[in-house]
Amino acid sequence: MTNSIEITKAKTSKIQDVDFENLSFGKIFTDHMFTCDFKNGEWQKPEITPYAPLTLDPSARVFHYGQAVFEGMKAYKDDAGKIWLFRPEDNLARINKSAERLAMPAFPHDLFMEGLKKLINIDEDWVKPGFGNSLYIRPFVIATEPAIAASPALEYKFLIICSPAQSYYSGDVRVLVAEQFSRSANGGVGFAKAAGNYAAQFYPTSLANQEGFQQIIWTDADTHEYLEEAGTMNVFFRINDTLITAPTSERILDGITRKSIIQIAKDADINVEIRPIKVSEIVEASKNGSLKEIFGSGTAAVVSPISAFSHKGELFEVPKQDDKYSDKFKNLLNGIQYNTLEDPYGWRQSI
Amino acid sequence: MTNSIEITKAKTSKIQDVDFENLSFGKIFTDHMFTCDFKNGEWQKPEITPYAPLTLDPSARVFHYGQAVFEGMKAYKDDAGKIWLFRPEDNLARINKSAERLAMPAFPHDLFMEGLKKLINIDEDWVKPGFGNSLYIRPFVIATEPAIAASPALEYKFLIICSPAQSYYSGDVRVLVAEQFSRSANGGVGFAKAAGNYAAQFYPTSLANQEGFQQIIWTDADTHEYLEEAGTMNVFFRINDTLITAPTSERILDGITRKSIIQIAKDADINVEIRPIKVSEIVEASKNGSLKEIFGSGTAAVVSPISAFSHKGELFEVPKQDDKYSDKFKNLLNGIQYNTLEDPYGWRQSI
Numbered sequence: 286m287t288n289s290i291e292i293t294k295a296k297t298s299k300i301q302d303v304d305f306e307n308l309s310f311g312k313i314f315t316d317h318m319f320t321c322d323f324k325n326g327e328w329q330k331p332e333i334t335p336y337a338p339l340t341l342d343p344s345a346r347v348f349h350y351g352q353a354v355f356e357g358m359k360a361y362k363d364d365a366g367k368i369w370l371f372r373p374e375d376n377l378a379r380i381n382k383s384a385e386r387l388a389m390p391a392f393p394h395d396l397f398m399e400g401l402k403k404l405i406n407i408d409e410d411w412v413k414p415g416f417g418n419s420l421y422i423r424p425f426v427i428a429t430e431p432a433i434a435a436s437p438a439l440e441y442k443f444l445i446i447c448s449p450a451q452s453y454y455s456g457d458v459r460v461l462v463a464e465q466f467s468r469s470a471n472g473g474v475g476f477a478k479a480a481g482n483y484a485a486q487f488y489p490t491s492l493a494n495q496e497g498f499q500q501i502i503w504t505d506a507d508t509h510e511y512l513e514e515a516g517t518m519n520v521f522f523r524i525n526d527t528l529i530t531a532p533t534s535e536r537i538l539d540g541i542t543r544k545s546i547i548q549i550a551k552d553a554d555i556n557v558e559i560r561p562i563k564v565s566e567i568v569e570a571s572k573n574g575s576l577k578e579i580f581g582s583g584t585a586a587v588v589s590p591i592s593a594f595s596h597k598g599e600l601f602e603v604p605k606q607d608d609k610y611s612d613k614f615k616n617l618l619n620g621i622q623y624n625t626l627e628d629p630y631g632w633r634q635s636i
Numbered sequence: 637m638t639n640s641i642e643i644t645k646a647k648t649s650k651i652q653d654v655d656f657e658n659l660s661f662g663k664i665f666t667d668h669m670f671t672c673d674f675k676n677g678e679w680q681k682p683e684i685t686p687y688a689p690l691t692l693d694p695s696a697r698v699f700h701y702g703q704a705v706f707e708g709m710k711a712y713k714d715d716a717g718k719i720w721l722f723r724p725e726d727n728l729a730r731i732n733k734s735a736e737r738l739a740m741p742a743f744p745h746d747l748f749m750e751g752l753k754k755l756i757n758i759d760e761d762w763v764k765p766g767f768g769n770s771l772y773i774r775p776f777v778i779a780t781e782p783a784i785a786a787s788p789a790l791e792y793k794f795l796i797i798c799s800p801a802q803s804y805y806s807g808d809v810r811v812l813v814a815e816q817f818s819r820s821a822n823g824g825v826g827f828a829k830a831a832g833n834y835a836a837q838f839y840p841t842s843l844a845n846q847e848g849f850q851q852i853i854w855t856d857a858d859t860h861e862y863l864e865e866a867g868t869m870n871v872f873f874r875i876n877d878t879l880i881t882a883p884t885s886e887r888i889l890d891g892i893t894r895k896s897i898i899q900i901a902k903d904a905d906i907n908v909e910i911r912p913i914k915v916s917e918i919v920e921a922s923k924n925g926s927l928k929e930i931f932g933s934g935t936a937a938v939v940s941p942i943s944a945f946s947h948k949g950e951l952f953e954v955p956k957q958d959d960k961y962s963d964k965f966k967n968l969l970n971g972i973q974y975n976t977l978e979d980p981y982g983w984r985q986s987i
Contacts, residue, residue, distance in 0.1 A: 309783075310784075311783050312695075314694075314695060318694060339692055340689045340690070340691050341689060341690055341692065342690075343665075343690055343797050344662065344663075344774075347698065348698060348704055348776060348778050348831070349831060351702040351704060351832035351833070351834060351836075352834075352835035352838065353699055353702060353835070386839050387835045388839040423695075423700070423784055428835075432660075433661075433662035433774055434660070434663070435834055435867075436838065436841075436842075437838045446694050448784065466824070467821040467822055467824050468821075469824070470821030470824060470857035471821075471858065472814070472816055472817040472818035472857055473817075473818050473820070473821060473836060473857065474832075479832060480699070480701050480702030480831075480832060480835075481701075481825075481831060481832010481833065481835060483701035483702060483703075484704070484738045484831075484832060485830065487701075487703065487738060487739035487787065488736070488738060488739040488788075490787075491739050506821035506822045506824065
């Protein structure tokens, strides 16, 4: 790496104004941010600066054509005060994969890792210890070129901003199985963390919210017969003692929590099936009592048990389970993330 | 309308620096812009101000989740110096339809029309007379709320910016019929001018560009057997003397130029078929000589003849035609737009 990161520290910290016991997700940001501009075909001087508004021309491409990708990741503090990241290189690989699909430039590995770690070190007081507490990290890239031609921008900004977080979901999560709306098409951008994939879910999800469901489980756009993902989570089904999840595809996000769970499950000798899942199969399993669990997985939610799903107007409750896979996976993942358990996988990285 | 528009004029104009004979599309903007913020559940005081950068928090929803919609429209100046708009209310209706699908608030009709006309009046010197010259107008709405929760924003900004334009396309337009990538899904947001729909096309289109094609004609994501739209244009096919275009759907934009052409064609006693079109039908028509024309329609392009298409590696040239429908439609539309012909439809509006 040729460019060293120029660091300008905030004169004062906002941290004393923050109520860390009552955080809304993603509303409060730490004192600093990492930024790096792309122009003239290359990434320019990287900077860590006080968290501050961006100044962009109204014609900046991101406002018009949604040329923007992002990642979600977390930093965890152990009881000794040491801070850990979870598979951060996988986030970089994925943001670059997302960027490629949106005709955006890749961000360099070493610069990402260095910027990320320096930023978190500077704002280390914002990472609170204790299960559930974390620093949510949002790397993102936006097209900044001031011109509204419908073509890939020549200028971009890569940023990392950080927000202190508690557990993302609380209480029962009830989901609606999509029957009308869709999240992604074959040959589309569903596998990418492309900004536009998320706005497209807001309206159907708000309709579901009005019916008392927190999330939608998306189905294939062609037939609505196959279960895919929940938009902010991948989804797992436990039928008897078999764990089933849909294969990743160009429509489904390659979730880092998802693949970690698959690995943990296999190593615990749980039978894992990665294959297309029909809605009818889960309805049938619910009716005959073999459906034991449904849960979502994602960085924000970690593991999020789903207590009921609705399909074609019929509500299916998932029975309470004593020895839940979701608890096992959450405990193992949290143990690795918070450095209270061995990490046989090398997923944990100190900063 | 309760709020009157607060107008702050630019101290100096940039217009003398502009080479109106050599304009790149969408790079130069006029001296003023119209803006209106949405917060606390309603649209706030509308303003016309000097064109200037926007200041947004890095956590503004638009950067992360692509909650943004836009429109494209034009103002035309006739030889007497009078300025005309073309079906502007249809643009407002469509941006509000797009906004609804992205869980964004509708913008009020009267405020839109007043803001639009006042803005163009103030920047009237930027509208140059003569066929091909126009003022490209870009209304758009972005989610500005500074919080990265994956849910609809509570704060938005509506803007209108304007850019002087010459003809959009020049030379031959050759298109690639999509066989792998897709633009939109059933139940998705393809019908909306949602920002994310455009970024998603950049990568496949850049691959097509490398093969010598300017645009992609998108096909249905399921089978790639049906022709849909070109991403920035709707598409028409002329087989013998019949004009065929795909029906609008949740995947296809309800183009204002498209529906104007359909109306003009019907009134000229041209047989118009609005129905699904198989790629195989057009390939067959090309082979047997009955394919007379292909052209795209859109605000930026108006009517854009397509000289060849490629499908499964085979190139099909569209034969040169003396008495082209596309010329007829372009001349009629331009005549209405530039006030050189009667407008029996009431499409033209003076400002």
